[in-house]
Amino acid sequence: MPSKIKAPTSQFVCSTCGYTAPKWLGKCPDCGNFNTMQEELVRPVETASPLRTGVSQIKTRALPLSKIGYEKFEREKSGIGEFDTVLGGGIVRGSLVLLGGDPGIGKSTLLTQVSAHLAQTKKVLYVSAEESCSQVKMRCDRLGLNSDNLLLLNETCLEDIETNLDGVEFVVIDSVQAIYTETLSSAAGSVGQVRECAAKLMRIAKSKNITFFIIGHVTKEGALAGPKVLEHIMDTVLYFEGQPEDNFKLLRAVKNRFGSAQEVGVFEMTGEGVKSVSDYSALFLSETRGVAAGSAVTPSESGNRCMSVEIQTLISRTAYGMPRRMSLGVDYNKLVVLIAVLEKRCGIPFFNADVYINAMGGIKLNEPSVDLAICAALASAASDVPIDKYTAVFGEVGLTGEIRPVTYAEKRVNECLKTGFKRVILPAKNLKACQKYADKIELIPVQYVGQMVKELGLRAATTKNE
Ligand SMILES: Nc1ncnc2c1ncn2[C@@H]1O[C@H](COP(=O)(O)OP(=O)(O)OP(=O)(O)O)[C@@H](O)[C@H]1O
C-alpha cells in the first residue's frame, strides 16, 4: 500500500522576488540575491465547491452604506497624557499598537507604566519574553508601580501565551522578535516568525476584543526582521526616538487608523520613569539664541501641535578642494539646494566653506516651511551677524528665490506669540490669514529670500530678486 504523502507545512520564499522553494537556499535561483529565502507557513488553499457557485449559495452580500452600522470606539486613558495624544485621544479597545524603537530607549519602561495604570481597573497581562519576571518586578518597584491586576508572564511560545488570556483586556508583548509560533520551525525573530506571530495576534485581538501593545526592535539592517514588515497588519504604529544621551524622547505616530499619523509626543526619561513634557517649546531652543550667529527659530508643525524649533548652522573655511555639508535633523538635499539658492539669489558665497547644520533637540524637520529658517541661519552664519532673539521665521523657498506660502500659517504665528516672540517673518501670501495677530505681534511679509536677508540686517541682497 502506498504511504500517504504529507503536504508541506512551510515553504521558503525569496523576500526580494517572491520565488518559492521547498528547502532553504543560500542564493535565490531566480533573482540571484543571497540570504533572502525566508520560511513561511503554507496554508491549504480552499477549493470552491461546485455547489457554492449558484446565486442561492452566496453567504455574504454587499450592503448599501446606509444599512451599515458601527460601534463607537471605546477609548481608554493610559495615564500618560502625551501617550494618549499620540494615539489620537486614548487607547482604542481591540486594537494592535506597535511600539518600535532603538534598544534601551525606554519602550519597556513606557509600556510598564501604561500597564500599571490600566491595571487599576482592568486585567492586564505583561508578556516579558526578553527579561525575567523578577527584572520586570524590579522595574515596577523602581517606578513605584504595584497592582494585583497586572499579571507577568515570562514566555516565548505564542501558543502558550494564548492560554493565559482568560479575562485579560490588555496585553503587552515585549518583544515580538523574541516570541515564536510552533507552526514554523524557523528561529524567533526571523521575518516569517515575526509576520506569522503578528497575524495570529491580530486574529486574537479582533476575535476577543483584546488590545495588544507589541514592542518591536529596529534593526540596523533596514529593519528586515523588525517592525517594518508588520506595519500593514497593525492599527497603530509608534516609534520611540531620541538620542541615548538626551534626557527627552519623542514618540511619533507613523500610522494610525484611529487618529492623525502626524502626532508627536514629548517625554522625559527620569529615574521614576517616563514623564510627559507639556512645556515642550523650551526644549528646542538654546540659551545662546540672539547672541551667537548662525541660529534661527521656526515654528514647526507636526501632528496637531506646533513647536518652536531652533536651527543652528556653523560655517568654517574648507581645508580641502571639496567643501563639506553635514546635516542633522534636516534633509541633506534640502540643505544643498538652499545653499545654492542663497549663493545664486543673494550672492552669499559658500563654495569655499564647510557647512554644518543641526535642528536642536534631535527633532527631525521635514516640512517645507523650515526652508526660510534654514536660509536665515545660513545667512546669519555667513555674515557673522546674530539674528534677533525675538524674531521667528517660516516659509517655503523656491529655486527662483521666491517665498511660497505654507500650511497652518495662523497656528504658527500663534505658537510664536505663545513662546514670546515679538516679530515673525512670513510669506507675503500668508499675511492675510494671520492679520488677526497683527496687533499682538509684528508680522513682516516677504516675497523673496533676499528680502528676508535684508529684513534681518544680515547682508544686502545683490540680485534682481530683492
Ligand atoms: N535605575 C535606573 N535609574 C534611572 N533610569 C534608569 C534606570 N534603569 C534604567 N533606566 C533608564 O531606562 C532606560 C532603559 O529602559 P527600557 O529597558 O525600558 O528600554 P527598552 O527600550 O525596553 O530597552 P530594550 O531594547 O533593552 O528592551 C535606560 O536607557 C535608562 O535611561
Ligand SMILES: [Mg+2]
Ligand atoms: Mg525592553
